[in-house]
Amino acid sequence: MGRAPCCDKENVKKGPWSPEEDAKLKAYIEEHGTGGNWIALPHKIGLKRCGKSCRLRWLNYLRPNIKHGGFTEEEDQIICRLYISIGSRWSIIAAQLPGRTDNDIKNYWNTRLKKKLFGKRTEPSQSRKLQAMIDQEANDLLNHESSPSQTLSASALERMQLHMQLQGLYSNNPFSGFYNNPALWPNFHPVLGDQRVCQEAINNANSDSSSSPLKPDASKSGLIMNANILEEVDHSGLGFHSPSSGGALSIETSSSNLESANAGLQAELQDLIYCKNSSFVADEEHQLADLDCYKEIYDEKETSAANWWTNNGFDEELASAINTDSMIQEYAPGMIYRGH
DNA sequence: AAGAGCTTCAACCGCGGTACT
């Protein structure tokens, strides 16, 4: 038995709202509130609209203090950072931007911001080749006729690509390969982890609703919420987590590296979005900083891949069966892989 | 001037989650 329709589709008006309809809806809600029942609301007002349509109109357009267009640089950065971390959870991203609606942010991302980030970078010729290669790999992965579990979602690929851009994949950074890409190992990411912002968003979301889709279930998955890409990688059948570094993914993790790197992220995002600097190639000092960071990480954590899996809640049997290195080579053949 | 192609964004659709009976 299918779900009953929310309204009589024959007798509801569709399409753009007239000023009269807007006025009726606004006046009623301002005086009486929604009454906790959107479905009944149009009948009370005498509107030939579906309740869902009324709700959408109110939330996205008529509600007080709604801002339209004119996104600021700061808003761009917040959207970008949260998209990298949590993906297309537009309602949660919108919750961080007062006056913005999820629909607005979704449209803005799909039509403008994405193009800004992926389409307008001016790169040296070598970097363009790498860009083309990554794009090709992304397409190959998406078009590959394998089971869905073996492919990444377009969103995940998009975020990986964005990560890679920010990470300077197209520069000569020796630590920018796939295996060493902190985008995939967020706990060790000196710049992009940006856990403060993500944690804030997640906390807010969780306090808003106990049923938040982001509510972590670390006991089962061992994953952190702002490692969303990693989650998708895992679910996709690629199934690897920071194997060599023994990355204990934990939501509580914070480090001075992460804190101090927020400023770096800010600058890189500004550069990426607004092309404030002519080049994205990391300078020597920057690279040395990365080096120190990684040295610190690798010196500290020497856990084996299998140990990492078991330490993070996976069956021992599963952990021992996983050969993460070969998985990467098998499933991500074209991705830039640098073992160490 | 015109029309083809592109971009934007409001609105719709279907689904998962949850509350209620």
Added chain:
DNA sequence: TAGTACCGCGGTTGAAGCTCT
């Protein structure tokens, strides 16, 4: 416990406006 109704979300669509040729 099952069935039903509703909410809220993310993905998609299509009309209107804009740009290009």
